[in-house]
Amino acid sequence: MTAPAEALPTGAEVMQHLVESAGVARQPAADMADLAEVIRTLLAVDARRDTRVRLGGNLFDVVITSSAPQARGAVALMDEIQGGCGPVIEDPENGWYYWLVPPGSSARWVLHPHAVCLGEPHTITLPSLNRTVPPGPYWFRPPAQVSNRLVPLVPLREALAQIRPEPAPHAALAAQLGITF
Template identity: 55%
Template sequence: MQSLLTPPGGGVTTAALPQRVVDATREVPPAGEAAFTARTENISREDVASDMGGLATRVRNLMDLQGNRPSCLPLGGNLFDVLITASGAAARAVVGLMDEVQIDGCGPVIEDPVRSWLYWLVPPGSSTRWAPHRYGICLGQPHRIGLPSLGQAEPPGAYWLRPFKSDRLVPPAPLRDLLDSFGPSPVPHEVLLAAELRAS
């Protein structure tokens, strides 16, 4: 067996690697049965981190979402924040341009035809960096959002205008620029958001 080595001065040289000689007639004893020792542990409620209950709730909600059931998830954390804009022709033009901005198309967007709003799922922490904007409101913790099932791709009710994929969210910077250019209206008002999003 040869190995390629690159000496400090450059160039390539070859050198033989050492090999272990194995006796071909060697007998390998059979492995014994695997033995597992059962352990019982009693974990008190006080020993569980205070945020584990919230984690369990998130896991259950994500499982509901994967199982094509509607779900309600807390914003922020490690999941996502939400940017809320009006829907309509101007907003759909923004979605179309975001399809070109992002590889494989625009990140997840929910349309609520009853309220005429779009919900853009943006990276967690976006709400703390989002300066007040005329055409969009960005919310994170401690709010929650109701998500339609992953299979809901058309009305009635809220549906995925652009599908949800766990590895892709909408980048806020180009979205903000496009909202400035197209100005989708009427602008969602924070008082109306209380009907859809509630503090945890």
């Protein structure tokens, strides 16, 4: 006669054992709340809702320029450089482009006569991904079209120096945000 087989633990029992044996490691990391906020934000944008996000962190900073006709030349130049320009939001009410650039760019930004770069502690409202025409801010270059790449800072800076989109946003942003450049 063979001995009766021991009952195998259930999946829930195995998971409980793993959680209990994890000890300190099972405590949430200090930045998990930030990660959860980022995930909720990006899911909201994907779910076709406008969503306010903090700049900087692990997401992106933003370069703000005029959206006047010559600024479209900068987008065309970035199309050539990047093989399709990274994400750009057009804000027709203010007459601005918001170029999404790598996080930390604002710390490396040197004053530019035609653009301003903002990061932490500022925020931006991302339009829902399906908004690609006015009214209101919309995706001039949606992230989905460009495989979620950001606009590279140095080539953008050079393109803006070459194209010189006017009017520069400095005075309007200074008045709106109460900061100086």
